[in-house]
Amino acid sequence: MTELATTGTDLPRLRELNSLSIVRALRDHPPSTVTELSQRTGLSRPAVDVIAQGLVTDGWATVLEPGASSAVGRPARRYQFRAGAGYVVGVDVGVHKILALLADLDGNIVQSVRQSVAAEAAPAERLAVLDAVLDACVAGAGKSPGDIWAVTAAVTGAVDAAGRTSFFTPLPGWKSVDLAGHLGGRFSCPIVVENDCKLAALAERWKGAATDADDIVYLLGGMRNGAGLIIDGVLRRGFGGAAGEIGALKHVRWLNAPSHLQNCPGVPDTVSPDDAAAWVFNAARQGDKAARGAVNRYVKDLAVGAAALVLTLDPQVVVFGGGFSRSADLVLDPLRHELQRLCLRMPEVRASTLGADSVALGALKLSLNEVDTRLFSAGLSAPVAPRRH
Amino acid sequence: MTELATTGTDLPRLRELNSLSIVRALRDHPPSTVTELSQRTGLSRPAVDVIAQGLVTDGWATVLEPGASSAVGRPARRYQFRAGAGYVVGVDVGVHKILALLADLDGNIVQSVRQSVAAEAAPAERLAVLDAVLDACVAGAGKSPGDIWAVTAAVTGAVDAAGRTSFFTPLPGWKSVDLAGHLGGRFSCPIVVENDCKLAALAERWKGAATDADDIVYLLGGMRNGAGLIIDGVLRRGFGGAAGEIGALKHVRWLNAPSHLQNCPGVPDTVSPDDAAAWVFNAARQGDKAARGAVNRYVKDLAVGAAALVLTLDPQVVVFGGGFSRSADLVLDPLRHELQRLCLRMPEVRASTLGADSVALGALKLSLNEVDTRLFSAGLSAPVAPRRH
DNA sequence: ACGATTTTGTAAAGATCAAAGCGTATTGCG
DNA sequence: CGCAATACGCTTTGATCTTTACAAAATCGT
DSSP: OOOOOOOOOHHHHHHHHHHHHHHHHHTTSEEEEEEHHHHHHHHHHHHHHHHHHHHHHHHSSSEEEOOSSSSSSSSSOEEEGGGGGGGEEEEEESEEEEEEEEEETTOOOOEEEEEOOOOOOHHHHHHHHHHHHHHHHHTTTTOOGEOOOOOEEEESOOOOTTOOOOSOOOOOOOOOOOHHHHHTTEEEEEESEEEEEHHHHHHHHHSTTTOSSSSSEEOSSSSSEEEEEEEEEEEEOTTTTTTOOOGOTSSSSSTTHHHHOOOOOOOOSSSSSGGGOOOOOOOOTTOOOOOHHHHHHHHHHHHHHHHHHHHHHHHHHEEEEEEGGGGGGHHHHHHHHHHHHHHHHOOEEEOOOOOOGGGHHHHHHHHHHHHHHHHHHHOOOSOOOOOOO | OOOOSSSSSOOHHHHHHHHHHHHHHHSSSSSHHHHHHHHHHOOHHHHHHHHHHHHHHHTTTEEOOOOOOSSSSOOOEEEEOGGGGGGGEEEEOOOOEEEEEETTTOOOOOEEEEEOOTOOOOOOHHHHHHHHHHHHHHTTTTGGGGEEEEEEEEEEOOOOSOOOOSEEESSGGGGGOOOHHHHHOSSOOEEEEEHHHHHHHHHHHHHSSSOOOEEEEEEEEEESOOOEETTTTEEEEOOOEEEEEEGOTTOOOOOTTTTHHHTTTTTOSSHHHHHHHHHHHHHHHHOOOOHHHHHHHHHHHHHHHHHHHHHHHOOOOOEESGGGGGGGGHHHHHHHHHHHHHHHSSSSHHHHHHHHGGGHHHHHHHHHHHHHHHHHHHHOSSOOOOOOO
C-alpha cells in the first residue's frame, strides 16, 4: 500500500520515488514496453520514457531492441531489470553440511556449492570449510566478493541482535564464535546471521508450500524440533531473537518427541542412530505395528508444541518441514487430528515442498530482502554493492 | 521511516503527501510556527506557509494569532491541529458494566459514561443498555452520531473477521449477536468489534505500562485469563482473530488458575464467589499461610501459559493487567521467578498502570488508529466523518 | 526614545517534473 | 501500394517546491 514520508518531499525526491516504482514494475514482470510500464505505474508515457532511459544509463536496466514483433504497429523497445547488477549469497551452516547459494537480484540461482562436514568438527574447522565453500561459490560464478551485495548465514540456535548464538546451539564450541565478524572480514557488504528454522519459514513463503499466506507457523521436524514464525508477511525474530523456541517449555514435551522414533523397539543394530528415524518411518509405512505406534507418539508430542504456537498466533497455515518432511505422508494426518483436538480454530496443515535446501534458500531470500530494504529506503543512485553501516 | 508508493506519484499527489506530513508534524507537537514546521518536515518556509493556510481553510488546523511573545523578533503566528474536527468512541461491553469513552482526534477524552449491567442479562437487555450508554455519551458531549468518525466495541471472547464471537464468549446468548451490525444501524462511520484483552494491550502501549515497547505480551488476570499480543508495534489478531488464546491448551492449566483463589480454604461464607479472590489476596498480604499458598499456586499455573506466550514471541515486556492487577504486588515477583525458570530469555515484567478502564481506553485507541489509517491512506480533502465501505 | 537586530510574513523568480498534445516512424492488412 | 493502428519522440503547458529578496513587527542596546 502506499505510504507517506514522515518528512517532506521535494521534486528530486519525487523523481526518485517514481524511479523506484518503475524499478518495481520492471522487476516483477518480464521485459516491458514503455506503455505497459505507464499503465502499470499510472505515470504518463513520456515520464516513464525519460525515467527508463535514466535507469539504463545508471545501470539498473537494459534495453532489448525490438526484434520479431508479434503485435501490429511499430514494435516497442523493451526495458528489462538488470538482475546482474548485483548478487547475493545465502549459506546454510548446518550440522552435517554447508550449502551456499549465489543468486542475482531477481533471485535466480547462479551457483550452488555443498560440502559435508563432520558433526563434531571444531569451530575453526567448520569456519575453514565455510570459507572454502564461499570461495568456490563466488569464484565458480565468475564473481568476486565485491560483487556481492548481501550475505546471510543460517545457523542452529537462537540468534541475538548481534548475530551471536549465546543461548543454545548444538554445534560444539559455537557459542563463542562471532560468525558475522568472521564473514565481515571476507565481504564488505551487509552480513546477516539468522536462525535456520526462521529462514526455512521464509523460504516456504517465498517459493514453497505457503506462497499464498501471510501468517505462517513453520515446524522444523527433525532430530531437533524448531519453529519459524511469519506474521503479517514478515519474519518475526522476537525482541531477543528467540521467538518460536517453544521447545524450551517442559510442559510441552517437544524435546522428547524425536526420541520416540530413535528408541523405537525393533530397529536393527545395523542402523545408525542418525538413520533410526528414517528406518522407523519406512517400517511404519509398511505396516509395522511398533513403528506406527512410535510415529503416533512422536506426532502426539509434536502436536502439543505446535498447538501452543497455533493457539498463540492463530496462523493461516502450518508448514511441516525439516528432515522428517520426507515422511510427511505419515505425519500430516495424525498431526491434523491432534491439532483439531487441541486448537480453537484449525489452520491448514501442509508439507514442505522444498525439503532440506529450504534453509539455504531462506538465507538467500533474506539477503534479497536486505538489498530491497536498502534500495527502497536509501534510494537508488548507481548500482554498487552497499557497504556496512 | 520513509515509504514508497507502489504506484506513480504526480504533482497533486505530491502536495497531498506534503500536506499529510504537515498534519503529522502538527499533531505530535504543541501549536507550532511556520519555521518550526519547516525545520521538522524539511520543507521550505514558503511551502509550509501555503500548505498550512490550505489546512486552515479546509478545517484541519486553526491559527493562534500571536499574543505575548517571549522571544526576540517578530512574534510568529502559530498553527494548531484542530482536534475537534472529529470525534471517536470506544466502548467496553463487559460482563458487569458497560463503559463508553468519547475523545477528539488528539485522544483527549471529552466524555465518559458508565452503567452497570447484570452478568446474566440477555443480549437484548445488554444491547439496550449499550444504546443508552452510547446515547448519553454522545449527547453529553454535545455531539450527534454524525460527528463520530469511528466506533470500537470491546467484547469478551475471540472475534472473527466479521466481528462475530462465534467460538466462545461468557456472555449468555451472545454468540448469535451481530454487534457490528447493531452499531452500524446507529452510526454511519466505520465500526470495529474486538476482543477485550487485545484492546487492553493496546491501551497499555498507548498510555500505560509499556509505552516504550514494540513487542508486548499483555496478560489479563481475572476470573478468566486472557492475553493480547503486540508485535512490532502492531496489535496482532491472528488469521481468524484467535491469537493469544493459549488458555485453550489443556497442557497449560490456565483455565484452572483462578480456581486456586476461589477454592482457597479459609474464605468466610459471607464472601461472595466474585469477591473471593480479592479476599484471598488481602489475606495473603497479611500473612495468611493458606492464602499465600493459593496465590502461589495461582501464579504457578498462570506462569505456564505466560511462558508459552513468551517462548513463542520473545517479547520485550510482559504486562500483568486485569482485575487482579490491583494485587500485582503479590503476583509480580513469583511470576518473574517462574518465568525465569521456564523461559529462555527473560522479558521485563510490569504491572498494568491503567486498571479496569484499560479495555475501553484500548477501544478508543483502536478507533483513533482506524481514523489514522483512513486519513493517511485515503488522503485528506475536507474533514468529514468517513463512511463505511 | 531611537536605531539595530532578529524573526516573521509575503512576493517574485528560477528550477524541476509530470501531463497533454501533436507529428513522425514502423508494421500489418487489405 | 495505400490505409489503419500502434509506438516513439518532441514541445508546450501546468503544477509544485526552492531560492532569493524585501517589507513588517517586535525586542534589545545605547
